[in-house]
Amino acid sequence: MKKLILILSALSLFLSAKAQNLFPNKLDNCITEQFCLDCGDEKAGVKANEFKALVDDLNNTIDFGNASGKILFQVLIDSVGNGCVLSHTDNSKSKITKSIIAQFNQFKGWAPAKEKGKTQGRVSINIMAEVKDHHLTCRIDRVDMQAFKNSFDRPKDPEIFNKNYTYKNQHLKDYTITTWNSKNSNLPNNFNDDIAIDNRNTIWLTVDEGLVQFDGKSFIRKEQDITDKGKYFSYNAIAADNKGIKWTVGQGDIYSYDDKKWTLYSKKALGFNGAYHIYNNTNSGELLFCTDEGLHILKDNKWSTINKDNTRELPINRVYFAQRDSKKRLWIGTFAGSAMIDTDGKVTSFNNGSTVLKGQCITSLDEDENGNMYFGLYEYNPKDKKEVNRNEGIAICNHAGEFKQLTTNNSGMPFNHVSKVLYDKNEKVLWIATDRAGLVRYDLKDGWENYHNQNSDMPTSYIVDMAFDKNGVLYLATRQGLVRVQRN
Template identity: 60%
Template sequence: MKRSLILLSFAFLSSKIYSQNIFPVKLNNCKTERFCLDCGDVKAGYDEKEFQIINSRLNSSFNLKGVSGGIKLQVLVDSKGKACVLSHTDQSNNIITQKIIDELNNFKSWKPAITNGNVEEKTSITVTFLIKDNTIKGQVERVDMNAFKKSFDEPKKPEIFNKKYNYKNENLNNYKITVWNSKNSNLPNNMTDHIAIDRNELIWLTVDEGLVKFDGNTFINSEQNITDKGKFFGYYELESDNNNIKWVHGKDNIYSFNDKEWTKYDPKVIGIDGAYEIINNAKTGEVFFCSDEGLTIFKDGKWSNINKDKVNALPSNRVSFAKRDSKNRIWIGTFSGSIMIDENGKANSFENSDTVLKGKCITSMDEDEEGNLYFTLYEFNRPDKQKINNNEGIAIRYNDGTIKQFTTENSGLPFNHANCILYDKQEKVVWISTDRAGLVRFDLKGNWENYHNENSQIPTSYISSMKFDKNGNLYLATRQGLVKIERKQ
C-alpha cells in the first residue's frame, strides 16, 4: 500500500528516516507516498553535466546584481529518475524561487538512490541554491542524520495564526499535567505518534520503530515476533477493539495481537496491506481500516469492503478516515471528498452539496450525547498550494442537520489544521490537537483555550493523537513523549 500522508509526519526507523515535509513552505503538487530521507548506499542525485544547464539557465533569466541569499528545497526523487519539489524555505514566494521549482520539477536527469543493490522507490534530498557575487548556483546538501535526529527531539515554538483572539486559559490550573519522556522514564523514544487504550487500561504507543505498552509505571516493549524485522520494521497505525485485540499496520501488512500471540493477515485474503487509519466502532463491534483500496471492515471474524465499485458516490478509493455514528450512519473522508452513508445504505456526497464539507476530507470525528458530530477537516484541493493556514479547522454538525465550520477567522482556533478531535463527556467540551499550536480546549459556548510548551507543562506544540481512559483522563501522543491531562479533584 502506498501511504499518502497529509499531515506533518516524521518517523525515525532504524538506519533510515522516513518523513514528510521538512521545510516550512509545503507544496501539494507531489504524490507524497512514504519515502526515505536521503537514504541509500548510493544517494539520490543528478547528472552533474545536465544540472549545470539549470544553473546556466537561471543565471541568464535574472539580473542578480546586488542580490544575495539562499533557499533550500526538499526534492522527492523516485525510482525512475523523476522528481518533484515537496517543500522549501522561502516564505516570501520570490519569483526566483518559483523559477527554481519549475526547473527542478521539469529536470529529467535525476538519479535514484540504491540500497543493497535495490533502487529506492522514493527518496527525499535537499537541494540548496545560493546567490552570491551576482551568480546563482545549486547543489545537493546531504543530511547529517545524527544532527537531524538531535534537532528534531527539541520542541518547536508554537505557531499561533490567530492574532485576534485573547487566550485567557482560565481552566488550565484545573488540570494536572504529567509527562513521560526518555529522560524521566524508560520510554525508549519521545516519538509517540499513535496511541490506543485497551480494556485493561494499558496504554499502547508506537515509538520510533517500536511498539510499547504502559501500565502507569513502566513502558514494556511489545513488538510483533512473527515477522523477521531485518533492518527496518515500522508501526504506522494502532487501535484496540471491543475484544481487547490490538491492531497495527506494520511493514506491508495488517497485524493483530490478543495479548498472547500475533497474527499476520495476508493482503491477498483481506484485500489490504496497510491502513491510513484504524478505527474501532465500539457500539457495533466493527473495526474500520482506511486505505487506498477503500474502507475495509472487520466484524465477527469476517472481512468486507466498501469501494467505488460498490458505492458510486464514493469520491475516491483513497479513504483517509471513516467512523459510524449513533444513528448507524458511516462518515467517510477520502482525499477527493467526503460522504455519508445513511442507515439505509444511501450514500450522500458532500461534493454535491453547498455545505462547509464540500472540498474537505474528514480526518477525525467524535459525537456527543445529543448526536452532534465534531469533525476535523483537510482541504484537499487548495487554491494556494503554499499557504500554511488553510480553509480547514473543525466543523460541528448539529443534530438538526446544520453544519458550522470554525477557523481562525471566526473563532478562537489558533491554527486551522487539526489532527484529532474528542468530545469530553465529563466536562461537555471538545479537545482538539494540532501539529503547530498545541492543544485546544473549546467549551462549545464561545470560549477557547490553547495549551502548548510556552504556557503550560505540555512539552510540545505538536500533538499527533489523543485518547480518553475510562476515568476521563486525556492522553496525548506527542513528539516529546506521552502526556496525561487529568482534572484536579
C-alpha cells in the same frame, strides 16, 4: 559581490512519512503525500555519467556573473528515475536556482533507492550545488538521520492565529498535567504519533521506529518479532479492538497482537497497502482500515470493502478517516471529499450539497449524549495552498442534522487545523487537539481555553492524537512524549 543566500534554519517539519519538505522555499509542482527521506538499504542517487553531463550543460548555459555560494535542493525520486524538486534554500530565488530546478525536473538519470533488492519509489535526497569562481559543482548531500531526528526533539512553541479572542484559561487550575518523556522515563524517544488504550486500560504508543505499551509506570518495547525489520521499520497507526487485540501498520503490512504473539497480514493477502488510520467501532465490533484502496472493514473475521467499484458516490478511494455514529451511519473522509452511508445503504456525498462539509475531508468524529456530532476538518484543495490557517476548524452537526462551522474567524479556535476531537461525557466539554496551538478546551457554549507549553505544564503545542482511558482520563500523543491531563 552578489551571493546566493543559503538558509539552514531549524527544521520545522515533522518526522513522519508525509510531506517532509526540508527547506524553507517549497515548490508546488510535486505530489508530496507519503514519501520517505533518504531511505533504503541502497540509497537513491544519480547515474554518474549522465549527471556529469547535466552539470556540464548547466555550466555551459548559465551566466554566473559574480554569484557565489551554496544551495541545497531536495529532490523527490520515483521508481523509474524521474525527479522533482520539492524545496531549496535560496531565498533570492535567482535565475541560477530556477535553471537548476528546471534541469533537475527534466533529468532522467536519477537512480531510485532499493530495499532488499526491490526498487523503491518516492524517496527524497538532497543535492548540494555550489557556485565558485564562475563554476558550478553538484553532489549528493546525505541526510544525517540522527541529527535530523534530534532537531525535532525540542518543544514546539504555539502559533496562535486567533487575535480576537482572549484566553483566560479559568479551568486550567482544575487539571494536573503530567508528561513522560525520554529524559524522565524509559520512553525510547519523544516522537509519539498514535495512541490506543485497550480493554485492560493499557496504553499503546507508536514511537519513531518502535511500538511501546505503558502500564502507568514504565514503557515496554512491543515491536513485532515475526518479520525482518530491516534498517528502518516504522509503525504509523494503532487500534485496540473489542477483544483487546492490538492492530498496527508496519512498513505497509498489517500486524495484530493478542498479548501473546504477533500475526502478519501481508499486503498481497489483504489487497491493500498499509493504512492511514485504523479505527475500532465499539458498538458494531468493526475494525475500519482507511487506505489508498478504499475503506476495508474487518468484522467477525470477515473482510469487506467500500470503494469506487461498489460505491460510486464515494469521492475517491483514498480514505483518510471512517467511523460510525450512534445511528449506525458510516462517515467517511477522503482526500477528495466526505460521504455518509446510512443504514439503508444510501450514500450522501457532501461535495454535492451546501453544508460546511463541502470541500472538506472529515478527519475526526465524536458524539455527545444528545446526538450532537463534532468533526475535525481538512480542506484538501484550498485556493491558496501556502495558507497555513486554512478554512477548517471544527464542524458541529446537531441532533436535527443542522451544521455549523467554528474557526478562528467566528469562535475561540486558536488555529484551524485539528488533529482530533474528543467529547468528554464526564465534564460535558469538547477537547480539541491541534498541531500548532496545543490543546483546546471548549465548553460547547462560549468558553474556550487553550493550553500549550508557554502557559501550562503542556510540554509542546504539537499534539497528534489523544484518547480517554476507562476512567475518563485524557492522554495525548505529542512530539514531546506522552501527556496525561487529569482532573484534580
